Amino acid sequence: xxxxxxxxxxxxxxIDSLPTLPTVYYRLLDVMNNPRSTAVNVADVICKDQASxxxxxxxxxxxxxxxxGKIQNITQAITYIGFEEVKNLVTAITIIDFFSxxxxxxxxxxxxxxxxxxxxxxxxxxxxxxxxxxxLESYFLAGILHDIGKILFINLMPELYSKVIQYSIxxxxxxxxxxxxxxxxxxxxxxELLANKWxxxxxxxxxxxxxxxxxxxxxxxxxxxxxxxxxxASLMYGFGVxxxxxxxxxxxxxxxxxxLSENFFTSSYPLMLSSYNDTVNLLIKQxx
Amino acid sequence: MGKMILIEDLKEGMVLAESVxxxxxxxxxNAGCIIGSNHKRILKTWNLTSVSIKSDDDEVENxxxxxxxxxxxxxxxxxxxxxxxxxxxxDLYNSAILxxxxxxxxx
Numbered sequence: 256x257x258x259x260x261x262x263x264x265x266x267x268x269x270i271d272s273l274p275t276l277p278t279v280y281y282r283l284l285d286v287m288n289n290p291r292s293t294a295v296n297v298a299d300v301i302c303k304d305q306a307s308x309x310x311x312x313x314x315x316x317x318x319x320x321x322x323x324g325k326i327q328n329i330t331q332a333i334t335y336i337g338f339e340e341v342k343n344l345v346t347a348i349t350i351i352d353f354f355s356x357x358x359x360x361x362x363x364x365x366x367x368x369x370x371x372x373x374x375x376x377x378x379x380x381x382x383x384x385x386x387x388x389x390x391l392e393s394y395f396l397a398g399i400l401h402d403i404g405k406i407l408f409i410n411l412m413p414e415l416y417s418k419v420i421q422y423s424i425x426x427x428x429x430x431x432x433x434x435x436x437x438x439x440x441x442x443x444x445x446x447e448l449l450a451n452k453w454x455x456x457x458x459x460x461x462x463x464x465x466x467x468x469x470x471x472x473x474x475x476x477x478x479x480x481x482x483x484x485x486x487x488a489s490l491m492y493g494f495g496v497x498x499x500x501x502x503x504x505x506x507x508x509x510x511x512x513x514x515l516s517e518n519f520f521t522s523s524y525p526l527m528l529s530s531y532n533d534t535v536n537l538l539i540k541q542x543x
Numbered sequence: 544m545g546k547m548i549l550i551e552d553l554k555e556g557m558v559l560a561e562s563v564x565x566x567x568x569x570x571x572x573n574a575g576c577i578i579g580s581n582h583k584r585i586l587k588t589w590n591l592t593s594v595s596i597k598s599d600d601d602e603v604e605n606x607x608x609x610x611x612x613x614x615x616x617x618x619x620x621x622x623x624x625x626x627x628x629x630x631x632x633x634d635l636y637n638s639a640i641l642x643x644x645x646x647x648x649x650x
Contacts, residue, residue: 318561318595321564321565321566321568322566323547323591323592323593323594324592324593325590325591325592335566384568427624487635488635488639490622491619491623491635491636491639492638492639492642492643493639493642493643493646499622500622501622501624502622502623502624502625503624503625504624504625505632507629510629510631510632515631516631517630517631517633517634518634519631519634520631520634520635520637520638520639521634521637521638524638524641524642525545525560525561525574525595526561528642529545529547529561529595
């Protein structure tokens with residue numbers, strides 16, 4: 256496929272025909288939405304899929320939650336880190352598994368893509384904790400899924416999307432500008448279409464749509480600002496990105512909203528790095 | 544960067560690489576704290592099983608040459624389409640340079 260053959264309507268119909276997420280995920284949502292459900296009911300559903308259950312358990316014990324190996328089963332994980340956080344871990348694990356395509360070339364690499372996404376998840380959560388966000392449990396997932404439109408492009412049209420990345424590097428422009436020029440649609444918009452199809456929460460949809468601009472004029476402004484800054488920070492640290500990716504200026508409104516202390520990044524660095532290494536080992540080992 | 548060890552293996556004189564927090568998010572011991580005779584008991588009371596301590600490997604961080612830092616900074620500057628000005632931006636910039644230089648050193 257080349258540029259002239261690219262058809263947005265065709266892309267949208269392909270998104271429509273993508274499979275839904277595995278049934279265990281929707282069963283979990285059902286159980287969690289039932290006010291009579293207990294931690295044991297939820298644990299029963301998660302444990303039906305042993306691979307996911309073991310990842311949830313390891314993730315719940317990672318340094319980012321601060322329980323350091325204390326959580327021994329899924330019921331405890333739910334008690335300690337909470338229903339929402341466990342649900343979001345299952346969502347992250349399910350979606351990473353869904354996109355386990357191994358297509359790799361000079362410009363695109365799904366492993367590196369997920370490494371970047373995980374670092375944004377970790378950084379978003381650390382920022383969320385610092386600003387004492389009331390919906391802290393959404394921050395990790397929003398960070399992990401912020402670029403879901405890009406992985407969709409990589410999955411549906413790897414060759415063409417490689418050219419987009421190549422264009423971005425050669426012309427020192429952001430990915431979204433290269434996408435508009437070559438595809439006429441950005442990963443933010445495509446990502447939101449996918450989030451809609453999968454019924455992901457509105458908080459995630461907003462992060463997917465606005466993480467690039469850092470537009471804080473929306474109902475999830477703290478979350479969007481956190482994912483925006485976390486994304487810039489991850490690009491600067493170079494997590495899962497090549498040395499050639501240009502880094503745009505963060506939105507001043509996002510900095511202003513978050514009011515991070517002047518040593519936030521330096522002081523969070525050790526925890527951020529150990530959480531990043533742990534989570535990468537845990538979540539993307541199976542696609543390496 | 545610290546090394547995770549079990550509370551059982553913790554010895555007096557070891558130095559914490561990361562602060563230890565309890566399940567309510569309260570800091571029990573700060574990073575840099577030298578483990579004394581009482582500390583193990585406190586950690587066990589809170590049912591913690593492991594902590595991060597400084598190890599000899601951490602020396603790598605302190606041995607980054609100024610050339611390597613400059614190389615990392617020059618590379619980062621090439622990619623940045625802007626100039627860090629706010630205190631938080633400058634902090635992020637410095638932390639990123641240290642990380643990039645460390646990564647190159649380890650490599």
